[in-house]
Amino acid sequence: AMVALVLVQQPDFGQLTLITIVFAAIFFLAGLSWFWIAGMAGLAIAGGYSAYRMVPHVTSRVDRFLDPASGDTYQIERALEAFRAGGLFGRGPGEGVVKRVLPDAHTDFIFAVAAEEYGVIVGLLILGLFGFIVIRTLLRVQEEHDLFVQLAASGLIVLIGIQALINIAVNVNLLPAKGMTLPFISYGGSSLIAVALALGMLLALTRRRAGGALHHRTYTKRAYA
Structure with missing residues (x-):
């Protein structure tokens, strides 16, 4: 609240x-x-x-x-123009033209810039990578027996995944403009630090604790000896 x-x-x-x-x-x-x-x-x-x-x-x-x-609707029109200009394989790294007249090209609309320079193929690859990270994390979380770890890790990965999904949806005109960055890709120190901290906590929550499991088994044997 x-x-x-x-x-x-x-x-x-x-x-x-x-x-x-x-x-x-x-x-x-x-x-x-x-x-x-x-x-x-x-x-x-x-x-x-x-x-x-x-x-x-x-x-x-x-x-x-x-x-x-x-x-x-100038901003979204330029973003869609960037997708059309890039085609499947893009203009080439640094060769984007629409980014020069696209407001917030380095932050909110970085996905459109990437599609213009590297093509729709790379745009789909970025979308697929975010999807893979989210699905892989949720599958890993199912192996945990600690409810706190399950909920905390799920919340963190949903945060990253939904933020990426909203940014991409805005770029392709599926949602109204939100002013939201694309995790790990958009320019911006505070955004990058926040996402990095979230991912760091996620890795800490989901790491495999081989030593902890060994300690637990040793403690159990001593308790029942």
């Missing part, structure tokens, strides 16, 4: 959406009743509608997404 309050005060509804999805995923994995999950979803929808009605920049972004003729 405190995190949501801080994000609303900024206001940063993109990060609020991300955090809400992460907490919903954790509650779902923890076995929370569908009744409460549906209630949370209803509150989220009500909050989103309130933001649309009361916050001017949210209204503008959603309206432009639903009806491009209602406002300035």
